[in-house]
Amino acid sequence: MIETYNSIPKPESDEIKQRLEAAHQRLAEQQLLMKDNKLPVFVLFEGWGAAGKGTVLGRVIKDLDPRFFTAVSIHDPSPAEKRKPFLARYFAEIPEAGQFKFLDAGWMTEITKDVLFDRINKQTYKNRIGSVLRFERSLTDNGYLVLKFFFHISKKEQAKRLETLMESKETAWQVDDYDIWENEHYDECGKVFDKFMEDTNTSTVPWNVIDAKSRKWAELQVMETLVAGIDVALKNHNLTVPLIQNIFPLNRMPKLKDVDLKKTISEEDYKVQLKELQEKLENIHNQAYLKGIPIIIAYEGWDAAGKGGNIKRVTAALDPRGYEVHPIASPKPFEKSRHHLWRFWTRLPKTGHFAIFDCTWYGRVMVERLEGFCSENDWQRAYNEINEFEKELSDWGAVIVKFWVHIDKDTQLARFTDRQNTPEKQWKITDEDWRNRDKWDLYEQAVDEMIAKTSTTYAPWHILESNDKKYARIKALKILIDALEKALKEKK
Amino acid sequence: MIETYNSIPKPESDEIKQRLEAAHQRLAEQQLLMKDNKLPVFVLFEGWGAAGKGTVLGRVIKDLDPRFFTAVSIHDPSPAEKRKPFLARYFAEIPEAGQFKFLDAGWMTEITKDVLFDRINKQTYKNRIGSVLRFERSLTDNGYLVLKFFFHISKKEQAKRLETLMESKETAWQVDDYDIWENEHYDECGKVFDKFMEDTNTSTVPWNVIDAKSRKWAELQVMETLVAGIDVALKNHNLTVPLIQNIFPLNRMPKLKDVDLKKTISEEDYKVQLKELQEKLENIHNQAYLKGIPIIIAYEGWDAAGKGGNIKRVTAALDPRGYEVHPIASPKPFEKSRHHLWRFWTRLPKTGHFAIFDCTWYGRVMVERLEGFCSENDWQRAYNEINEFEKELSDWGAVIVKFWVHIDKDTQLARFTDRQNTPEKQWKITDEDWRNRDKWDLYEQAVDEMIAKTSTTYAPWHILESNDKKYARIKALKILIDALEKALKEKK
Numbered sequence: 001m002i003e004t005y006n007s008i009p010k011p012e013s014d015e016i017k018q019r020l021e022a023a024h025q026r027l028a029e030q031q032l033l034m035k036d037n038k039l040p041v042f043v044l045f046e047g048w049g050a051a052g053k054g055t056v057l058g059r060v061i062k063d064l065d066p067r068f069f070t071a072v073s074i075h076d077p078s079p080a081e082k083r084k085p086f087l088a089r090y091f092a093e094i095p096e097a098g099q100f101k102f103l104d105a106g107w108m109t110e111i112t113k114d115v116l117f118d119r120i121n122k123q124t125y126k127n128r129i130g131s132v133l134r135f136e137r138s139l140t141d142n143g144y145l146v147l148k149f150f151f152h153i154s155k156k157e158q159a160k161r162l163e164t165l166m167e168s169k170e171t172a173w174q175v176d177d178y179d180i181w182e183n184e185h186y187d188e189c190g191k192v193f194d195k196f197m198e199d200t201n202t203s204t205v206p207w208n209v210i211d212a213k214s215r216k217w218a219e220l221q222v223m224e225t226l227v228a229g230i231d232v233a234l235k236n237h238n239l240t241v242p243l244i245q246n247i248f249p250l251n252r253m254p255k256l257k258d259v260d261l262k263k264t265i266s267e268e269d270y271k272v273q274l275k276e277l278q279e280k281l282e283n284i285h286n287q288a289y290l291k292g293i294p295i296i297i298a299y300e301g302w303d304a305a306g307k308g309g310n311i312k313r314v315t316a317a318l319d320p321r322g323y324e325v326h327p328i329a330s331p332k333p334f335e336k337s338r339h340h341l342w343r344f345w346t347r348l349p350k351t352g353h354f355a356i357f358d359c360t361w362y363g364r365v366m367v368e369r370l371e372g373f374c375s376e377n378d379w380q381r382a383y384n385e386i387n388e389f390e391k392e393l394s395d396w397g398a399v400i401v402k403f404w405v406h407i408d409k410d411t412q413l414a415r416f417t418d419r420q421n422t423p424e425k426q427w428k429i430t431d432e433d434w435r436n437r438d439k440w441d442l443y444e445q446a447v448d449e450m451i452a453k454t455s456t457t458y459a460p461w462h463i464l465e466s467n468d469k470k471y472a473r474i475k476a477l478k479i480l481i482d483a484l485e486k487a488l489k490e491k492k
Numbered sequence: 493m494i495e496t497y498n499s500i501p502k503p504e505s506d507e508i509k510q511r512l513e514a515a516h517q518r519l520a521e522q523q524l525l526m527k528d529n530k531l532p533v534f535v536l537f538e539g540w541g542a543a544g545k546g547t548v549l550g551r552v553i554k555d556l557d558p559r560f561f562t563a564v565s566i567h568d569p570s571p572a573e574k575r576k577p578f579l580a581r582y583f584a585e586i587p588e589a590g591q592f593k594f595l596d597a598g599w600m601t602e603i604t605k606d607v608l609f610d611r612i613n614k615q616t617y618k619n620r621i622g623s624v625l626r627f628e629r630s631l632t633d634n635g636y637l638v639l640k641f642f643f644h645i646s647k648k649e650q651a652k653r654l655e656t657l658m659e660s661k662e663t664a665w666q667v668d669d670y671d672i673w674e675n676e677h678y679d680e681c682g683k684v685f686d687k688f689m690e691d692t693n694t695s696t697v698p699w700n701v702i703d704a705k706s707r708k709w710a711e712l713q714v715m716e717t718l719v720a721g722i723d724v725a726l727k728n729h730n731l732t733v734p735l736i737q738n739i740f741p742l743n744r745m746p747k748l749k750d751v752d753l754k755k756t757i758s759e760e761d762y763k764v765q766l767k768e769l770q771e772k773l774e775n776i777h778n779q780a781y782l783k784g785i786p787i788i789i790a791y792e793g794w795d796a797a798g799k800g801g802n803i804k805r806v807t808a809a810l811d812p813r814g815y816e817v818h819p820i821a822s823p824k825p826f827e828k829s830r831h832h833l834w835r836f837w838t839r840l841p842k843t844g845h846f847a848i849f850d851c852t853w854y855g856r857v858m859v860e861r862l863e864g865f866c867s868e869n870d871w872q873r874a875y876n877e878i879n880e881f882e883k884e885l886s887d888w889g890a891v892i893v894k895f896w897v898h899i900d901k902d903t904q905l906a907r908f909t910d911r912q913n914t915p916e917k918q919w920k921i922t923d924e925d926w927r928n929r930d931k932w933d934l935y936e937q938a939v940d941e942m943i944a945k946t947s948t949t950y951a952p953w954h955i956l957e958s959n960d961k962k963y964a965r966i967k968a969l970k971i972l973i974d975a976l977e978k979a980l981k982e983k984k
Contacts, residue, residue, distance in 0.1 A: 008738055009744040141695075202695065203695075203696060203734070209739075232733070240724045240727035240728050243724070246500055
């Protein structure tokens with residue numbers, strides 16, 4: 001690829017100047033249109049050391065309104081970042097709707113360095129490529145414009161530039177050991193870069209290789225690609241995205257109406273088992289902590305089904321330094337203006353920790369679907385997006401357990417009435433609960449579809465029969481313990 | 493991929509029946525919408541032998557209006573087809589706007605068989621994959637919906653079905669040697685199929701692997717994917733397509749205003765050289781014929797620049813059985829309703845033959861651009877589409893020579909006036925010629941851009957200074973001879 005990069009000959013400098021002016025002017029106009037159309041633009045600058053990424057980036061943003069863009073330098077992952085999935089820090093950086101985000105180096109640098117220094121094997125490389133492809137596709141599917149630039153210079157040119165930089169004290173700091181190593185191993189690096197770009201060159205997020213020998217010409221190539229890309233993205237507002245076939249192995253699940261809700265447990269059995277299971281969980285949590293296994297527990301269920309009480313029985317068994325409970329309400333404006341999974345990507349546990357979600361990313365295919373908070377295309381696409389999200393977590397090594405806390409309509413009515421009539425419980429019941437109850441049948445249909453389409457073998461749903469809350473608590477603890485024991489056995 | 497194919501569990505037969513009915517009804521409605529929206533739908537059925545492709549295809553089309561679909565079986569290429577580029581017979585089959593085309597087997601079968609029987613090496617495989625990716629992308633970029641199905645059954649199931657088919661005389665003909673071989677080499681085939689699907693699985697044209705164990709369930713998967721795909725495509729009418737960076741090596745070309753049109757040749761030199769060069773060309777044509785090199789000559793130029801006379805001096809040297817001249821006028825309705833390159837893909841020479849185009853596929857970026865016959869996005873995209881088209885031809889082994897026959901505005905006026913005033917030449921001049929002349933400056937700008945962006949090293953433009961037509965003729969012959977000699981030398 002690098003060998004066949006953009007070979008449009010460099011124009012005369014007068015022409016470059018003229019075209020640069022036009023492009024900068026257009027970009028300033030586009031920034032307002034981006035804001036009006038809520039278009040997020042994510043720009044990745046990659047390339048050879050000393051190829052001038054930073055300089056050109058500085059020129060690109062010079063006429064932009066600083067309220068609407070951020071430029072971030074990405075370095076080698078810190079120890080804390082290494083305790084999160086590979087994609088987490090890039091997902092965290094996605095721009096808000098209507099804004100620019102510029103990354104000076106990013107997932108290409110991280111992966112290619114890992115290859116060059118033999119830190120990952122072929123299979124991990126392949127998995128990373130898969131992650132990148134899904135990440136980029138999921139962004140564009142959700143209306144993001146993603147642009148990738150690779151700044152290309154020759155070995156000789158790079159050597160010359162590094163030398164010049166090192167000659168002066170003011171600029172020598174810009175050169176690090178890796179830059180020198182890269183120049184010494186230019187051909188080897190070139191092959192790895194080529195392969196990476198070939199592996200991640202898609203029609204929606206293609207690579208743009210920039211001839212970076214001349215600064216102004218490089219700037220013009222970037223500016224014109226940027227401007228053309230934004231124009232296209234502005235025109236394609238509200239694109240309907242093709243649905244992708246499910247490729248993940250699914251468990252066959254019953255429909256809610258076929259779930260037997262008569263299951264109960266005696267008070268005595270409950271007490272004995274609860275104590276026993278909590279002790280067991282505490283012990284297993286310690287082992288999981290030592291082995292660095294992250295645990296993600298997702299709770300969904302009907303209003304008044306007993307999610308809160310169920311979660312309490314789990315957390316009661318855990319060392320408070322080793323878990324976090326995330327109550328998920330409707331998204332805040334800064335969350336709403338990003339990819340629907342962003343607020344979950346940024347709430348992942350560290351390795352060895354529990355993250356318990358009280359309501360989850362499944363809101364997309366339940367409340368957001370039924371209340372029209374997203375388009376039909378959005379929620380239809382979300383099943384696959386969620387399966388992919390959980391696959392990333394599972395590949396990272398996470399244990400994922402998803403609970404649907406289930407009751408019948410009569411039980412809900414009894415609990416609602418009880419709440420309404422008991423002063424100290426009244427805060428628990430709102431008008432919205434009653435409105436949701438009116439839509440029970442629609443919700444049931446949506447939940448059936450959700451469970452059928454997202455109960456993957458690596459992140460299965462478990463239905464907790466919670467007409468008897470105690471039965472449901474014991475069942476949840478047993479399922480958790482089973483899942484953790486299995487993971488511990490596999491990770492010897 | 494096959495291992496992780498669509499694992500949504502098969503529904504109960506009642507549900508299948510109900511959903512099938514709904515899908516067939518929707519498809520019948522969609523057919524009318526496709527017609528209204530001029531949406532072409534290209535459906536590829538691939539899969540294991542005896543997996544039931546044909547049967548399901550028969551069910552899919554049962555409620556369709558036969559005026560608006562065609563179903564074609566693709567077999568191993570014939571000797572005549574082998575004398576065309578790999579993609580030519582698939583490009584020839586693309587549907588018209590508003591119509592369905594169903595292919596029973598296609599480019600996947602051809603390529604994977606070639607791999608399985610060691611008929612192509614790794615590099616050719618890679619080139620084929622590149623061709624397929626560009627083909628599919630170019631179709632979707634031009635508003636086609638392309639859907640690919642792979643019918644999957646297990647080795648055991650396939651063996652059972654082949655046996656059943658062979659048991660009866662009425663069905664035994666359906667089983668060929670390849671089917672039996674495929675079953676015997678099931679695992680080997682599976683690997684090759686997997687790799688092919690992985691290599692050609694894109695977000696715009698993904699593979700849909702169909703669990704084909706049950707006929708009705710297979711039919712439902714195909715129908716629902718088809719219906720969902722058409723719904724999305726209908727919504728995305730008039731999509732603006734991102735422009736792709738040029739990755740082809742370009743020659744630096746002068747602007748038209750900088751071309752020296754004062755070049756001339758004396759009458760005497762002309763006569764001597766013409767004879768000499770034509771003899772040489774005749775001889776070289778014979779050699780090219782023997783070596784099976786196809787030659788494609790593209791003529792574009794100003795009205796009255798002397799294209800016709802120039803072409804005559806070339807053809808005069810050729811054996812009439814070995815060349816064809818294609819005069820290209822504005823597209824007929826059946827051509828207009830297909831991809832803009834379709835009428836050129838179907839006019840390619842056989843190996844060893846000349847195809848001379850009097851006006852070409854460059855109409856897209858000249859007259860169609862300036863007269864608004866296509867959208868801005870269409871013609872902007874066309875530079876790359878054309879470079880890719882010519883790359884296919886070049887990779888196939890074709891020599892491609894493109895002439896811009898150039899004169900200045902005054903010379904054109906003189907020739908127009910002469911035509912108008914000479915009764916036997918009056919047919920050569922129309923009102924349209926005068927109207928085009930009024931747009932000279934716009935055309936010049938478009939031609940400059942076209943020459944700059946499509947003068948690839950493998951299909952270069954040559955500017956023929958044709959104020960002196962004779963000079964231009966001699967130059968054209970020399971360029972042709974040079975290009976052919978070079979190709980002959982390389983193909984020893």
